[in-house]
Amino acid sequence: MRDLLILGGGTAGTMVANKLRKRLERDAWRVTVVDRDDVHPYQPGYLFLPFGGYTEQQVVRSRHAFIADGVDLVLGDVDRVRPEANTVTLTDGRTLPYDYLVIASGTTPRPDQTPGMLGTEWRRRIFDFYTLDGAKALAEALKRFDHGRLVVHVTEMPIKCPVAPLEFAFLAEAWLRQKGVRDRVELTYVTPLPGAFTQPVASAHLGSMLDERKIAVEPDFMVERIDEERKTLVSYDEREVPFDLLVTVPLNMGADFVARSGLGDELNYVPVDKHTMLSRKHDNIFALGDASDIPASKAGSVAHFSVEIFVENFLEHVAGLPMTGAFDGHANCFVESGDGKGLLIDFNYDTEPLPGKYPLPRIGPMDLLKETRANHLGKLAFRWVYWNVLLPGRPIPLPALMSMAGKETEPTTATQER
Structure with a gap:
């Protein structure tokens, strides 16, 4: 045996x-x-x-x-x-x-790895949402929050589900607007990346969405510590971002x-x-x-x-045979953008997220890098798929390797600069 x-x-x-x-x-x-x-x-x-x-x-x-x-x-x-x-x-x-x-x-999120994060303000003014307890505590804090500086922060890459902090920022903006207090809240997205995402085309699309929603971006921010007394993020290059409510993604390990x-x-x-x-x-x-x-x-x-x-x-x-399969890094992610809409991105090791249709060319029904109601519904429907199809190991009619079918190729920023 x-x-x-x-x-x-x-x-x-x-x-x-x-x-x-x-x-x-x-x-x-x-x-x-x-x-x-x-x-x-x-x-x-x-x-x-x-x-x-x-x-x-x-x-x-x-x-x-x-x-x-x-x-x-x-x-x-x-x-x-x-x-x-x-x-x-x-x-x-x-x-x-x-x-x-x-x-x-x-x-796993490790708030203990950033000085000042796991301190007296943890789950009082500093929250995570990558854990069940964190998400529940944040729900209570948001009920009481109606003005001030709301900061969404990513400590360092890589993190679990790298689009989730952006999704939270979009959802928070829409939620504040629906509550009628958006004009009383300064919303800032703080990231260690040079832009909204890791890849140029997607970063440009997502960055413009942040601009449209008047969400300020603090890029290339490598946090050194959190000053609990002054309620401020402090970077290694001594930049500071003050907050009244901090929603952070701690270092993942x-x-x-x-x-x-x-x-x-x-x-x-x-x-x-x-x-x-x-x-x-x-x-x-x-x-x-x-x-x-x-x-x-x-x-x-x-x-x-x-x-x-x-x-x-x-x-x-x-069986003692050579392994003939080669995973290509294929990933696709729904990106909630608020107001009952979402985007979809599809990419792998070598190809960045591009606009187009997924999974079928011209038909879709999902649009890539475009806000649609269908993408939002797709994200909601995936919970049922996860419990009833994915985990039991039942087949899902999507190719494991990424396909270029349906994608519209665009020159990347690097290509344009050359």
Whole structure:
């Protein structure tokens, strides 16, 4: 009996377990998932909680409910991986063996890494929305906020769902306007990037949307500390951004056990081949989803598309064959823009987000890099797809690799400058 051990029961870990359980012989393979608890969150839903869009019950389910029959779910915290022994030790002393290991332990906000963030103002004037408790606390704070300086802040890249801070800024602007207090609030978006997004065409589109909404942008801002007494963000180059209410995205880091095991980089992400997800150090360890260091968005769509490629590669690998699949970094993300509209972006390692139609040329029905009602409805509908199709490992009729069909090519800023 061979052991496939999966560390993490989130999006990537659950999909891998469910898909491979169907493909691996039950009398030859034992499949085990390890996670600290039995709570599976629908993390995109956290964005809507502060504005009353979702309830807690709509974004949280049991992990057990989505793990296939024939997969063991072990609840416990991982202490460390011991690659030399092919074992994983839990903090309670249990030891689990593996023949193949999949690290799918995700990424986590770390407010403790920025001086002054996790202090007396935490969850009083400083909030996050990447956690359930943070989103719920922020909802209460927004009910009381009707004037002053509202700052939306990104500490450093990479972060989980890189468009989410922009979405929050757009939704907050629309929400304040609907409350009739927009003219009493100064809204600022603070980012370590030179613009609204990482890619030129999308950055230009999203940047113009910020301008239209009179949301000020403070670019290239690398926060050094938060001055709690003066309620001010302070950058390494000594710029300051004052706030009355700060909505921040803390530094994101991989799991601590990755560092203790000697498997991670400086942010605890596992270095892997970006096409196969195989560890650069160990030929029986893979890292999927947000846990790896691949140069793609840390988003659910990347987990979905990469798992599709990974499953076939894994079956080849354990059979002693070369892995023939190559993940291209494909990601697509809905971007809520307020007032019941949204955008859609679709891109990969080599191609930035471009305008056009998705998934079918000329037909769509989704528009790329364009605000539409259909894109907003698509984002809302994805919650049902996530619980009922994606996690159970059922097929979704979208190609895992990005297609240029339907896209309108535009010269990038770099091309124009040359």
